[in-house]
Amino acid sequence: MVVGGLPIYRPDHCEAIANMALDMQAYMQEVENIFGESLQVRIGINTGPVIAGVIGIKKFIYDLWGDAVT
Secondary structure, eight states: OOOSSOSSOOTTHHHHHHHHHHHHHHHHHHHHHHHSOOOOOOOOOOOOOOEEEEEOSSSOEEEEESTTOO
């Protein structure tokens, strides 16, 4: 999972994530051209408010909660 605009807000977070997804697809094509093997990646993008925080006592994990998180 990738999150845009955390921990520092950026007004272009949607555009940045969409550009990252396009870059990932382009890279998969480069891998196929170099190695002759087809790799596929499936990308879904969702937006919405989330709550983010660190949980744990011994092992800390940064986690997200909200309807936008699947």
